Amino acid sequence: xxxxTQIPAALSVPEGxxxxxxxxxxxxxxxxxxxxxxxxxxxxxxxxxxxxxxxEQTSGRLNASLDKSSGRSTxxxxxxxxxxxxxxxxxxxxxxxxxxxxFQFGAGTQVVVTP
Amino acid sequence: NAGxxxxxxxxxxxxxxxxxxxxxxxxxxxxxxxYRQDPGMGLRLIHYSVGEGTTAKGEVPDGYNVSRLKxxxxxxxxxxxxxxxxxxxxxxxxxxxxxYEQYFGPGxxxxxx
Numbered sequence: 001x002x003x004x005t006q007i008p009a010a011l012s013v014p015e016g017x018x019x020x021x022x023x024x025x026x027x028x029x030x031x032x033x034x035x036x037x038x039x040x041x042x043x044x045x046x047x048x049x050x051x052x053x054x055x056e057q058t059s060g061r062l063n064a065s066l067d068k069s070s071g072r073s074t075x076x077x078x079x080x081x082x083x084x085x086x087x088x089x090x091x092x093x094x095x096x097x098x099x100x101x102x103f104q105f106g107a108g109t110q111v112v113v114t115p
Numbered sequence: 116n117a118g119x120x121x122x123x124x125x126x127x128x129x130x131x132x133x134x135x136x137x138x139x140x141x142x143x144x145x146x147x148x149x150y151r152q153d154p155g156m157g158l159r160l161i162h163y164s165v166g167e168g169t170t171a172k173g174e175v176p177d178g179y180n181v182s183r184l185k186x187x188x189x190x191x192x193x194x195x196x197x198x199x200x201x202x203x204x205x206x207x208x209x210x211x212x213x214x215y216e217q218y219f220g221p222g223x224x225x226x227x228x
Contacts, residue, residue, distance in 0.1 A: 004157075032214045043119075043205060044158075044219040051214050089157065093215060102148075102173075103217060105157040 002027045002094050006106035014114050019077035021109050023090035028068045031093040034103065035064055035075050038087045047088075048075070080113045087111070117141055119220035121206050127226045128196045136191040136223050138206030144218075145211035147189040148173075149181060151202040152222075158205065164189055165211070196227045 005024045013019060023033070032051045036044040048057045048064045050073065056065040061078040077084055087110045091103035119140045128134055138147065145166050150158040160173030162181040170181045178200060180192045189208075193200060206220040 009155075034217060036219075041222075043221040044207075044217075046216060046218065049214055049216045091158075091217070102160065102163065105150075105159075107155055107157040 002092070002104055004090060004092050004104050004106040006088075006090060006109050008109060009107065010110040010112075012112040012114060013080055015080060015082060017080055019075075019080045019084065019111060019113075021075040021077075021088050021111070023073040023075070023092075023106055025071045025073075025092045025094075025104075027094050028071055029094060030068060033064075033066055033073050033093070034091045035062075035073075036089045036091065038089060038108070040086075044089065082113050082115050085111055085113050119206055119208055119218050121204075121220040121223050123223060124221065125224050127228065128193075129228055130197060132196050133192070133194050134196065134225075135193075136204055136206075136225075138189045138191070138208075138220060139187055140189075140206075140208040140218070141187065142208060142210075142218065143186070144208035145186070146209045146215070147183065148207045148209075148217070149179075149189065149191045150205045150207065151175065152205060153202050161191065161204075196225075198227045201225060201227045 003026045034049045035047040050066045063076045087108045089108040091105045148163045149161040164170045164183040167186045182190045204223045207217045209215045209217045
């Protein structure tokens, strides 16, 4: 069974510092990878999706990279703000048999940005 | 454009009772999913559907049933609730055209006593 791991489980940084969140997966034959944000008691909000043919995706202060050979994706959040406090989850779709969109989720990294 | 909606938002059941959770999406997506989220375990796929009238089992299907009679709706049923089914349930949908980006509903918090 493919596994998705996010370490650390929790992270606290002062405002203004860059955030680096890690996601590791055991099978390099991935189809795509999606990063989500989850606020307490809320649903998941999609941040970025990286297809297997891409090495990175950017949206505003967010940048996600993908290294299939090492089984790793990294989400960078530049100049963190208290509003970035949330849990961040990564989800991996393993192909080709799962390439229609079934994702395996990591347990998430809980981030606190202190003013 | 409401996206993915779920009803109810909260529910408390006694052991042995039954209930149905409703998921609706207005994005004309073919694929729909039901997940449960438990502390420290991430999201786990219960059942999914690749189109109207078709459903399939995910990672943790026992104790649940689903139906997809209309393209926009995906129902999750608990026939005889157990305390182990206390969880937060999320519905998601995606287009059948790649890259299958998933869109989530706000969740249903279910407690079984």
